[in-house]
Amino acid sequence: MTTLKFEKRLTTPTYVKWSVPVGSLMLALAAGGVLLIAVGVNPFTAYGAMIEGAYGGRTALTETLVRATPLILTGLSVALAFRMLFWNIGAEGQLVMGGVAASGVALFLPEAAPSIPQSPWVYLPLMGLAALLAGALWGLVPALLKSSLGVNEIITTLMFNYVAILFYQYLFTDPWKDPAGFGFPGSAEFGQFAWLPRFSGRLNFGILVGVGSAVFLWLVFSKSKWGYEIALIGENERAARYAGVSVFRNIVLVMVVSAGLAGLAGFAEVSGISHKLQQGLAVGNGFSGIIVAWLAKLRPLRVIWVAILLAGLFVGGDQIQITLGLPASISQVLQGAILLFVLGGDIFSRYRLRLIRGDGS
């Protein structure tokens, strides 16, 4: 009998480190290709159009960076929590609550406190802070439930997504709806003092918030004691406890920062793009953040690049919806496939397949 067996690698050669993820990516695209063929579209045409739409030219590139902005922040949010093996699936809801809080400040503070100067220098930090706090608060409840009672955080963070999304829909369709909006759901437009400045097209300062946060997290992970504690808890919670690391404190702290980052993504979306609270804030960036974080191996600086790649998938997906009439959800399918194949492929960099001849015993 001949059997295939996984054997642990002692060292991973460089060519394996590169070829495995690239091979996984190719396989995922091939799987997507099968689906495309099934609906009668030439996969090469489709993928070509996607790449062209996402990276071909200045307009396409700026739009890809626009889409990457929230993904960087949610990716960082997830990466931080996952480092500690705290499964924060709630970035979507935390992002929405951040957007709601930032909108609340922009819409109602000018009237409530007219003495505050209506300048971007004052309002943008205030909105960012409000978003950070609102996101953090939304993540704090599951964190406390987990650390004090041991309630499964996957379920609580996920349920909080649904509640946040319904709450935000309630706000912009009912109490916060613009009375001068001709019946369209959505809040009034913010004053210009609440707009994040733009570079080009819709590309705005939000991306700097994302890159800055990535550098901050990189510093935390590589230089700080706190980063070391987080990694320790993720590796071996019991050992961390013996070493005197407070797991309770770290869960709360990590979730506050993690959820706060997702909240900032909401701020960047409303203040940088829509300039009002309306449909389109909860489009799955929180969930895609999980994919970004995992593909980046939870490393903050890699998150930036992975987010840009994944954003390209979305922009390209929107493009082929227009040009080839394909549902834009093709990008969501590809996302899931890429994650699955990269996950499954990972074993080949940790183990090698050995063919064993003989009776096997």
Added chain:
Amino acid sequence: MDLVESILSIAVFAGTSLIFATVGEILTERAGVLNLGLEGMMIMGAVTGFAAALHSDNAYVGVAVAMAVGASFGLIHALATITLRTDQVVAGLALTLGGTGLASFLGQKLGPGGSPLVGMTGPRFLRVPIPGLSEIPVLGEVLFNKDQLVYAMYILVPLAWWYLFKTRPGLHLRAVGENPQATDALGVNVFKLRYLYTIVGGALAGLAGAHLSLAYTPGWTENLTGGRGWIAIALVIFATWNPGRAVLGALLFGGVNAIQFRLQAEGTTISANLLNMTPYILTVVVLVAVTLFEGFRTRVGAPAALGLPYNREERT
């Protein structure tokens, strides 16, 4: 009386898909595999089940296809987590994300001639009153004036309970999730059983989706499952991995759905957005309550090896 009857009746109807999914997940988790792809499998079952029923003009074909699709997603999860030893949490999330996307994609392509499925009407399961039983006051309407899938659920739950706790294969199943090393030493094929129950769990998730698109809310709309797969995962904890107790939880959620319907039918002024939050808030409340009432013995009844990949050559 009328009100109670109608609420209970909808509770059973709405709870059915939750029960299918929960029982499936209990079997999978009992084998030591956490399947967070449940939501994705349910929604794939819903869309493919509806499309298959539409094209074959036969609701049973829809059920079969939905279960087969759910099972193949289960197979993918098994392959990823059991053979390739990937992280079960992330693999499940990948399946849910990919499954949701694929369902949305297919929903726009699986109609006649590649048209969208939204708004189409096809065959569905209708009420089949059971002669005699359905005439019992209240209970007759609540339990015995339902569609065939609800009746199938009545059989599935006691069967799953009996299988799990009273039969030898059931004992093996529980053993695999508690202590795979010891079970392996006894000569039980841990890998085979884990594959089997992950696939069975997927098939039941597909069935759960089919009940939604073929009976409960016939037809296809985006986001049809609305997080029911996740609620089912919470119900597994509520049920302490026991199919019998899963029924209680599912009825609780079905009841909440029913009350929502009543309020909306009677023209409540509460915004639908706020009203729709209740099942999700309830899930969190229920989870907290379970943790509190079970006296801080967290993860009561949870299989000891849940979420851990099994590798014959490594000690854990």
